[in-house]
Every structure is written in C-alpha cells, then in structure tokens.
C-alpha cells in the first residue's frame with residue numbers, strides 16, 4: 440500500500456519554479472531516501488506534505504487522504520522531525536514528551552508508558568531526567584525522533600536528520616531509523632549519499648523540481664551496472680597465473696590492477712565474464728570473488744543531475 444502519493448505537484452516562489460511537475464509514491468514500511476542538491480526543493484516538498492505550504496497545483500495524499508493547506512487532518516498520520524528541532528531547554532525528556540502527549544490529547548497512562556518505551560528506543564533512558572539544554576545535537580535529534588513517534592504515526596518525515604552530526608552521532612540516528620522501520624514508514628531527506636546507501640530501500644533524486652531517478656535502490660543499481668568485472672585472487676602467485684588468462688582477451692578494453700584484484704573494462708562484459716570463468720576452470724584456479732561492479736549512489740546521483 441502507498442503511504443504517500445504525489446501527483447503533478449507545482450510550486451513557484453516569485454518567478455522561480457521550484458517544484459515543477461513532481462510525481463512521487465512511497466510504499467509502506469520502507470525507508471525512503473529523498474535526495475537532491477542543496478536548494479533542490481526537498482524542504483519545500485515536505486512542507487507541502489505537512490500542509491504548511493500551499494502548492495500552486497497538484498495532489499498530495501497521505502494514507503489515501505488528500506492533504507489540504509492549513510488543515511491538519513492528514514497530519515494525524517505523520518510524525519515530523521525538522522532539521523533543527525527546538526526545545527524548552529529547562530525541561531527533561533520525560534517532561535517534554537508529557538507536554539507533547541497532553542497537547543495531542545493522549546491518555547495520561549499512555550503518555551508515561553509510551554515515553555519510557557520511546558526513550559529506550561532512542562537510547563536516552565539514562566538521560567530522561569536530565570535538562571535538555573545540556574544535550575548534544577545528536578541527543579536532541581534522538582529526542583526529536585521519540586517525540587515524532589509518540590502518536591504512532593504511519594509516516595515519519597525526517598528533514599536532514601544527520602546533516603549537522605559527527606560520524607558517531609550520524610550512525611546512532613541511522614541505527615535508530617533502521618529500528619523504527621519495523622513500526623512506521625520513514626522519509627529521510629538528505630544530501631549525504633552514504634547515509635542513503637546505508638539505510639534506504641527506495642530513493643528519489645530531485646532535479647529541476649521533478650524526480651530525475653527513483654525506485655528500489657538495489658534495482659536501480661542493478662539497472663545501471665558498470666561495464667567492469669572485478670576479480671579478486673587469493674595471493675600473488677594465483678594473481679600472476681590469472682593475468683595469463685586475460686592478457687590476450689580482445690574483448691577487454693582496459694585493465695586496472697590493485698594488490699591481488701583486477702578490474703576488467705569491456706563493452707561486452709558478459710562475454711568477458713564467460714571467458715574468465717572458462718579460463719579459471721581450465722587453469723584450475725579459484726578466485727576469492729568475481730563480480731560485475733555495482734555503481735555507487737554517488738555515480739548514479741551525478742548522472743541523474745547532469
């Protein structure tokens with residue numbers, strides 16, 4: 440089932456077409472990486488999904504219900520983590536979550552139970568009675584995730600949750616989002632492609648106000664296989680013997696070597712793969728691995744935004 444559907448979305452600021460015919464679909468229980476260059480319009484799109492900003496035209500549906508600007512009806516399905524969450528620094532996480540629960544009319548008993556459970560999930564249980572003003576940025580982001588999950592949303596929208604964090608803080612957030620996937624769908628906007636590669640099942644790359652590339656990350660990679668076969672050999676001796684197999688292959692355009700690994704480039708990579716396998720069998724040689732290289736997300740991104 441689709442949690443989010445966007446069709447023909449347009450948004451101008453002055454004379455600038457920021458969102459220009461955007462179509463998007465996010466399936467249930469995925470982590471969806473929404474990426475694009477700085478200023479591509481990611482935050483603008485999210486604000487329209489939340490009904491905070493009015494689109495010029497187009498339809499946005501969350502859990503099948505149409506989003507209407509200024510109305511918060513569809514936001515009952517959504518938990519939102521802004522890029523820089525704001526807090527009352529004098530409060531503790533427990534007090535803050537209690538306040539959020541009361542504002543949204545949760546039952547008293549539920550607030551307490553849910554707060555404890557979520558603080559455990561985001562690994563802040565040991566800090567639940569400390570003042571938020573003393574928290575690091577990463578801890579504030581983690582508390583933001585707990586807050587966004589308080590009402591058990593069907594969709595969690597995170598706007599650049601890792602951008603301002605160091606590698607440890609980033610890993611903590613990514614690990615939490617992976618755990619969160621069991622209970623909700625996550626849209627994760629970022630321009631940090633390695634983060635997308637680490638946790639996202641599906642991606643969309645925004646370019647010129649519309650989607651330049653989207654789909655399952657593994658499928659996109661499979662569709663954009665690089666014309667390069669990578670073969671790893673056990674040791675120098677096997678590597679030298681392997682070189683004799685490929686040295687005179689007319690289908691190989693270029694060879695690169697690194698330690699006991701060789702990269703074979705060709706316009707007919709399947710033919711080279713067959714020749715290499717046959718050669719290995721004939722010579723009774725066993726590679727450590729042999730694979731057609733996958734493109735990196737960075738390469739796909741650069742191609743998509745060209």
Ligand SMILES: Nc1ncnc2c1ncn2[C@@H]1O[C@H](COP(=O)(O)OP(=O)(O)OP(=O)(O)O)[C@@H](O)[C@H]1O
Nearest residue numbers: 452453457475476477478479480481482483484630
């Ligand atoms: N209220 C506004 N008025 C005028 N222009 C705006 C407004 N909000 C955003 N913009 C412009 O729209 C474009 C898209 O901005 P947006 O913040 O959506 O991009 P983004 O993809 O989230 O970028 P970043 O990764 O830098 O956060 C930018 O050029 C921005 O300056």
